[in-house]
Amino acid sequence: MLELTAIAFSPWSEKARFALDHHRCDYRELAYEPIVGEYVLRWQMRRPFGPLTVPVLRDGDRWLTDSFDIARHAESIGRGTPLFPKDRLAEIAAWNRRSEAALAAGRAILMQGFAQTRELAIAALPDRIPEALKPLFLPVGQWRLRSFMAKYSIRAGDRAPFAVLTAELDALEQALAGGRYLVGDAFSHADIAMALTLQQVHPVDPSYIVRMAGLGPAGMNVPELESRYAGLIAWRDELYARHRRPGGGLA
Structure with missing residues (x-):
């Protein structure tokens, strides 16, 4: 089965998801966790260096790392009306x-x-941290936001x-x-x-x-x-x- 590593609220991920659903592709979605998830994905892809963003689609031994390429791949293996005449x-x-x-x-x-908002810093924390404890990890969330901003200049x-x-x-x-x-x-x-x-x-x-x-x-x-x-x-x-x-x- 296809595996889509994605961020649920990301418009880039939705580009890929929309095309996969349009072409009735059978896939499962894996939630991506920034920073930690990147290390895991790099290890799985055997790609230690170079830029890496999600969504990422795995089809057997093939990895697609761009929503446009994923959408075109969905069209090549799926069915339904074409999105790329x-x-x-x-x-x-x-x-x-x-x-x-x-x-x-x-x-x-x-x-x-x-x-710079407290709300976003807390929202940036991993889901596995209980909600009641997240305020204690505020500096971690702030660091994650700074890292994100640096990554995208x-x-x-x-x-x-x-x-x-x-x-x-x-x-x-x-x-x-x-x-x-x-x-x-x-x-x-x-x-x-x-x-x-x-x-x-x-x-x-x-x-x-x-x-x-x-x-x-x-x-x-x-x-x-x-x-x-x-x-x-x-x-x-x-x-x-x-x-x-x-x-x-x-x-």
Whole structure:
């Protein structure tokens, strides 16, 4: 059986999960724990050096370490309508690159806003620590957040990510122009990839993607962008209602 190592609330992980479910692939999901989980994954993959992020898909002896590659692999082994029509592959790949840029920018914005909060430091602690004891491990959570920011070169006060995110969302808004889909008249991976860029602006209903524990019902978002991109948020919500079932799978 396929094994997907993923973070439940991560939009990158959801990109892969959405494609696997769309193509009705049989897989089990393994929860990834930052830092400690990375060492375990490197040992399993025999990959001691170089960048490593999740999601990661294992198919026998084959490891795929990028959500785009995982989605394409799901299409090659699964069934259902294609997410990567061959005559539109270049367009879909371009939208995925835009998605990656927007997601990285959104991650930086959220970390800049929340990294110094007690709530996020506690939420960053391993699940195996009992809730009642987590405040005692606050310095550990703060260290994990600093390590995360260093890994992705996130700097406090840097406004460049805000400009990147808004530029990509403006491009999405212009391309959709009130329509349903980005590439032709059919649902594709381009729609999945760009819909998930809104997860860091205003998260989709938690019945589809869980929120990070310990941060309240709103999770982490960028309130100043919610009203600006209300139309895109509505498009994303409609896309999920049409193509995704709460809890995973097809609608």
